[in-house]
Amino acid sequence: MNKQINVFGTIYKINLKNTMVETSIDNDEEDEGACEIREKYINIFKGLKEASFSKTALHEIGHAICAEYNCDLDKDEKMYDTFMSGLYDTVMRNKLQYLFKE
Numbered sequence: 631m632n633k634q635i636n637v638f639g640t641i642y643k644i645n646l647k648n649t650m651v652e653t654s655i656d657n658d659e660e661d662e663g664a665c666e667i668r669e670k671y672i673n674i675f676k677g678l679k680e681a682s683f684s685k686t687a688l689h690e691i692g693h694a695i696c697a698e699y700n701c702d703l704d705k706d707e708k709m710y711d712t713f714m715s716g717l718y719d720t721v722m723r724n725k726l727q728y729l730f731k732e
C-alpha cells in the first residue's frame with residue numbers, strides 16, 4: 631500500500647502501526663484503524679490479516695472522503711460501518727478489484 635493517499639487533492643499520510651493502542655488517535659484505546667481529518671493522516675494496525683486490513687483501510691479512507699466532501703455519511707458510525715462493509719464485500723464478491731488497477 632502507498633504511504634499516502636490523495637483524497638480529492640488532499641494528501642492523507644498512511645501510518646502502519648505496530649499495536650492497536652498506537653493506532654488509536656490519542657493512544658488511549660485500541661483501534662484497528664483511525665482517521666485524523668485535521669492532521670490528514672490515517673493509522674492502520676499492521677497486525678490485521680489481509681482481508682481485515684483492506685476492509686479497515688477502505689473504512690478509514692471513506693472517513694477521509696466524507697471529511698473532504700463535507701458529507702455526513704459517517705456521522706452514524708454503526709450505519710457507516712455497515713455501508714462500508716457492504717461496499718467492501720460487493721467489491722470482493724464480484725472481483726471488482728481490477729477496476730482499481732491502472
Ligand SMILES: [Zn+2]
Binds near residue numbers: 693
Ligand atoms: Zn469509523
